[in-house]
Amino acid sequence: MKPYQALIWNEWRRMRGxxxxxxxxxxLLYLALLGLGIMLSVRDIDTAALLISYLLxxxxxxxxxxxxxxxxxxxxxxxxxxxxxxxxxxFWCKYLFNLSLYAVLAALxxxxxxxxxxxxxGGFTIVIAIMWPAIHVMAVVNPLMQNSPGGxxxxxxxxFAFPALFIGIQAIVALYPCNxxxxxxxxxxxxxxxxxxxxxxxGHYLWGSYLALKRNVLRLLLAAAGTLIIFSTILFTAAYVxxxxxxxxxxxxxxxxxxELERKPAEATPEAKNDALQILDSLQQYQGRLEAVKPELPSxxxxxxxxxxxxxxxxxxxxxxxxxxxxxxxxxxxVKLYADLSxxxxxxxxxxxxxxxxxxxxxxxxxxxNFLHDRAYALELGGHTPEAFACLDLLDKLAxxxxxxxxxxxxxxxxxxxxxxxIGPDTxxxxxxxxxxxxxxxxxxxxxxxDTVTWLKYTADTFTISRGPLRxxxxxxxxxxxxRYQESLVNLLRWQIAYKQLFEQAATAKYAEVxxxxxNLNKLAPLIISVSPYQIQQCYGQRGxxxxxxxxxxLKIYKAKYGxxxxxxxxxxxxxxxxxxxxxxxxxxxxxxxxxxxxSLQTESFLLTSKKAEPVTYSYHTWDKTASEAETPPLPRNxxxxxxxxxxxxxxxxxx
Amino acid sequence: MSExxxxxxxxxxxxxxxxKKEVVKGLDLTVKRGAVYALLGCNGVGKTTSIRMITGxxxxxxxxxxxxxxxxxxDAVKLRRKMAYxxxxxxxxxxxxxxxxxxxxxxxxxEWDDKICAHLLKMFELPQGVKLKDxxxxxxxxxxxxxxxxxxxxxxxxDDPMLxxxxxxxxxxxxxxxxxxHEFERTVIFxxxxxxxxxxxxxxxxIMVDGRLVxxxxxxxxxxxxxxxxxxxxxxxxxxLPNIVSIRDTGExxxxxxxxxxxxxxxALHQAGLRFFTVNAMPLEDIFLxxxxxxxxxxPDGVSKITD
Numbered sequence: 007m008k009p010y011q012a013l014i015w016n017e018w019r020r021m022r023g024x025x026x027x028x029x030x031x032x033x034l035l036y037l038a039l040l041g042l043g044i045m046l047s048v049r050d051i052d053t054a055a056l057l058i059s060y061l062l063x064x065x066x067x068x069x070x071x072x073x074x075x076x077x078x079x080x081x082x083x084x085x086x087x088x089x090x091x092x093x094x095x096x097f098w099c100k101y102l103f104n105l106s107l108y109a110v111l112a113a114l115x116x117x118x119x120x121x122x123x124x125x126x127x128g129g130f131t132i133v134i135a136i137m138w139p140a141i142h143v144m145a146v147v148n149p150l151m152q153n154s155p156g157g158x159x160x161x162x163x164x165x166f167a168f169p170a171l172f173i174g175i176q177a178i179v180a181l182y183p184c185n186x187x188x189x190x191x192x193x194x195x196x197x198x199x200x201x202x203x204x205x206x207x208x209g210h211y212l213w214g215s216y217l218a219l220k221r222n223v224l225r226l227l228l229a230a231a232g233t234l235i236i237f238s239t240i241l242f243t244a245a246y247v248x249x250x251x252x253x254x255x256x257x258x259x260x261x262x263x264x265x266e267l268e269r270k271p272a273e274a275t276p277e278a279k280n281d282a283l284q285i286l287d288s289l290q291q292y293q294g295r296l297e298a299v300k301p302e303l304p305s306x307x308x309x310x311x312x313x314x315x316x317x318x319x320x321x322x323x324x325x326x327x328x329x330x331x332x333x334x335x336x337x338x339x340x341v342k343l344y345a346d347l348s349x350x351x352x353x354x355x356x357x358x359x360x361x362x363x364x365x366x367x368x369x370x371x372x373x374x375x376n377f378l379h380d381r382a383y384a385l386e387l388g389g390h391t392p393e394a395f396a397c398l399d400l401l402d403k404l405a406x407x408x409x410x411x412x413x414x415x416x417x418x419x420x421x422x423x424x425x426x427x428x429i430g431p432d433t434x435x436x437x438x439x440x441x442x443x444x445x446x447x448x449x450x451x452x453x454x455x456x457d458t459v460t461w462l463k464y465t466a467d468t469f470t471i472s473r474g475p476l477r478x479x480x481x482x483x484x485x486x487x488x489x490r491y492q493e494s495l496v497n498l499l500r501w502q503i504a505y506k507q508l509f510e511q512a513a514t515a516k517y518a519e520v521x522x523x524x525x526n527l528n529k530l531a532p533l534i535i536s537v538s539p540y541q542i543q544q545c546y547g548q549r550g551x552x553x554x555x556x557x558x559x560x561l562k563i564y565k566a567k568y569g570x571x572x573x574x575x576x577x578x579x580x581x582x583x584x585x586x587x588x589x590x591x592x593x594x595x596x597x598x599x600x601x602x603x604x605x606s607l608q609t610e611s612f613l614l615t616s617k618k619a620e621p622v623t624y625s626y627h628t629w630d631k632t633a634s635e636a637e638t639p640p641l642p643r644n645x646x647x648x649x650x651x652x653x654x655x656x657x658x659x660x661x662x
Numbered sequence: 663m664s665e666x667x668x669x670x671x672x673x674x675x676x677x678x679x680x681x682k683k684e685v686v687k688g689l690d691l692t693v694k695r696g697a698v699y700a701l702l703g704c705n706g707v708g709k710t711t712s713i714r715m716i717t718g719x720x721x722x723x724x725x726x727x728x729x730x731x732x733x734x735x736x737d738a739v740k741l742r743r744k745m746a747y748x749x750x751x752x753x754x755x756x757x758x759x760x761x762x763x764x765x766x767x768x769x770x771x772x773e774w775d776d777k778i779c780a781h782l783l784k785m786f787e788l789p790q791g792v793k794l795k796d797x798x799x800x801x802x803x804x805x806x807x808x809x810x811x812x813x814x815x816x817x818x819x820x821d822d823p824m825l826x827x828x829x830x831x832x833x834x835x836x837x838x839x840x841x842x843x844h845e846f847e848r849t850v851i852f853x854x855x856x857x858x859x860x861x862x863x864x865x866x867x868x869i870m871v872d873g874r875l876v877x878x879x880x881x882x883x884x885x886x887x888x889x890x891x892x893x894x895x896x897x898x899x900x901x902x903l904p905n906i907v908s909i910r911d912t913g914e915x916x917x918x919x920x921x922x923x924x925x926x927x928x929x930a931l932h933q934a935g936l937r938f939f940t941v942n943a944m945p946l947e948d949i950f951l952x953x954x955x956x957x958x959x960x961x962p963d964g965v966s967k968i969t970d
Contacts, residue, residue, distance in 0.1 A: 007765065007768075007769040008769060009769055009770050011769065012765075012766050012769035012770065015766070016755060016766060019755075019757050019758075020755070020757065080753060080755075080756070081751070081753040082753050082754065082755055084719070084747075084749040084752070084753075085749070085752060085753060085754055085755075085806075087719055088717065088719075088742060088746075088747045088749070089742065089767070089770045090739050090740075090742035090743035090770050090771065091739060091742075091770060092738070092739050
């Protein structure tokens with residue numbers, strides 16, 4: 007037996023148990039996954055596959071660690087190093103052999119993973135496979151080399167190569183001139199893998215670094231702190247911004263195009279239709295990228311309770327907004343004021359009371375309007391959408407109370423619109439509400455309709471051009487350059503900034519009072535966030551929304567062309583859509599049903615359903631002045647579930 | 663003295679670990695070829711660090727080391743082929759049995775001698791087919807010694823291999839070492855602080871105190887150079903002997919340890935008018951204790967050379 011053969015033989019005997027256990031566990035887990043798929047729903051496969059995809063590198067990583075750290079732990083290192091073979095040969099023998107063990111396991115995993123889970127989770131395992139060798143290198147940062155000639159330099163290099171690798175990877179992700187979701191997906195995948203490395207390999211790494219840095223704890227802590235800072239700042243910010251805003255921009259642009267078609271079908275059709283088709287195309291491209299990458303989004307977002315997505319991407323903001331919203335809902339004075347207002351505005355007699363107030367007009371009711379307005383906005387951002395909608399309904403009642411004066415009505419509706427523009431394109435319910443508000447506006451001042459479309463385009467633009475904390479300034483700059491953007495935008499921005507600060511302060515104070523240590527702990531939260539099934543859901547939720555918007559826009563285009571909505575979705579292809587988008591999870595067609603004045607789309611997939619797993623129906627109505635006046639404002643979400651279910655065309659009817 | 667006659671020569675070797683704290687502070691050490699050298703010292707004086715530098719596992723911060731005419735850092739692989747090292751509390755791969763161990767180690771040494779191996783296997787009475795992890799401590803250490811000896815090394819370094827062994831295991835191991843050393847002539851360095859076990863075995867001894875070698879000489883000469891003088895407790899005129907290492911009053915006797923020639927000591931005692939005294943030879947362990955007690959902070963030139 008030659009020396010390297012002896013080393014490999016020894017390595018195999020040391021690793022054999024763990025390798026066989028890992029392989030066995032992999033097979034068993036995937037069999038269990040298959041069982042889950044048969045017994046339970048697709049959703050559970052999704053979760054389980056993700057778990058296994060985590061578990062596998064976890065176990066593989068252990069092999070890497072044991073290869074070197076195990077020698078130290080069992081104190082066989084001095085025996086190994088006393089053999090007449092260079093450290094380099096020992097290192098490479100161990101490294102390459104363990105890598106080959108990994109390759110076998112990875113192949114096994116892929117062979118089982120792809121037929122079972124690929125349709126759901128996609129290329130995640132590929133990313134793991136690509137990243138693994140790099141992780142392996144890091145995992146085997148070898149204290150064995152510490153005392154070799156040049157050990158000092160080697161030790162320093164190892165200690166700083168680790169943070170440097172993070173910087174490098176994240177810089178590529180952050181600075182690469184392509185802000186597509188693809189990079190977010192890769193970035194998050196890298197993050198999750200490196201997090202595993204953190205969990206499993208930190209002990210090993212710390213030990214190696216501790217020796218390498220001549221047992222200097224301070225240097226070690228500095229190196230680790232640098233890693234953590236880079237980790238938590240660059241990656242999460244960059245990744246989240248990339249994922250959120252593109253979608254927000256696309257949705258707004260699509261909505262604007264759809265509305266434009268709706269408003270001026272005759273004169274706007276050729277041009278607007280082109281715009282709409284372009285947007286449709288970009289949506290399809292976007293959908294395609296999602297399909298290809300199927301990334302897992304960070305769980306930092308303020309996902310709204312009704313399945314929507316906030317456009318605010320910074321984790322701190324969302325946390326503050328959630329705290330603010332919780333604060334509003336728990337603050338006794340705010341609760342009482344709201345209850346009183348509800349009571350007054352619910353009684354028809356209050357109309358008269360309000361009208362009797364001297365000089366009842368917008369300025370007199372402005373404090374009330376502001377209260378409701380701010381409350382609705384904060385609640386929406388804080389994830390309390392049903393309450394936000396209820397608040398908007400109350401704002402409607404206020405408009406009624408002040409006598410439907412056109413000037414007041416305009417203002418109030420505009421206020422609602424400002425809120426709805428944030429709620430609107432981000433949720434399907436919001437879209438419906440948004441359209442309804444526009445009908446109201448147009449009934450008072452027809453130009454509002456066009457202005458709002460302009461506004462939507464503006465917000466689509468700003469989502470595209472602005473990033474991070476500079477967003478308000480960039481928006482303002484855009485406004486200065488384009489005076490046609492209405493003054494209300496500036497007011498909105500001012501209000502947003504002031505409002506955020508006020509509520510953040512109040513909420514932080516309140517939170518600190520109740521949970522004095524929690525705020526500090528919260529700072530650590532991003533470090534322990536990894537990809538979760540919830541984020542997978544978000545991903546599918548986005549894809550579902552996009553598909554929904556594609557259909558929405560395509561139906562509008564069809565209407566603009568033929569004057570009526572199609573009887574089935576199949577009629578949209580191939581003329582308007584190359585193919586009909588399917589619901590992302592079930593792979594079935596959306597439920598489609600034409601109504602008197604519009605259409606409804608329905609999904610039975612869990613991702614697009616309510617918390618009680620009931621299907622949700624989205625109804626869209628064409629702009630019709632007479633019809634819109636007859637309609638009642640949208641109900642709060644909790645009441646909507648009672649709405650009658652539409653007829654499903656392609657999916658099993660599950661609704662009551 | 664020819665360098666070739668020396669297996670190990672170390673000059674001015676220094677090594678620091680944490681925050682520049684030096685563990686080895688200028689080691690000068692010479693081990694002749696074919697000699698059994700006992701490197702003695704208390705815990706923490708730098709014995710293991712010195713040995714790890716000699717074996718090439720650590721790089722000295724300063725100074726020079728030559729082992730079998732090779733640089734232990736630059737010629738590490740070459741040197742390891744000629745040298746065997748059994749570390750303090752040596753661990754082997756527990757999954758192996760003795761046959762696996764032999765098979766594994768043999769593959770690294772072309773000069774592996776199966777006859778020696780078979781002989782040692784018989785001599786050490788190591789059970790075959792039993793995992794090393796199931797061996798007693800004594801057997802385990804003997805297995806490590808077997809792996810070291812079968813390659814017929816020019817230099818055998820044993821770094822406190824008896825540490826942690828109980829008395830029975832220690833004696834069992836020492837029997838193996840004595841037999842091995844007697845049967846195969848080679849240079850041996852034996853680092854330990856369990857001195858009685860190796861006293862009879864050693865040709866040379868070096869005593870380390872605080873990172874330096876304060877005494878290095880053939881064991882016989884060390885033993886003949888130190889004498890313990892016992893005086894009655896009421897003896898008042900303590901002679902002004904040169905090279906007094908220590909004076910101790912036990913209540914019954916005054917014990918003076920002196921370095922020098924016995925006849926000169928006796929003459930000096932008589933001259934001082936002392937009639938009742940005894941001059942005794944000392945075991946190496948007592949000399950070690952006296953020297954280490956005296957030399958807590960030796961001068962840089964404090965290395966005693968009894969012979970050239």
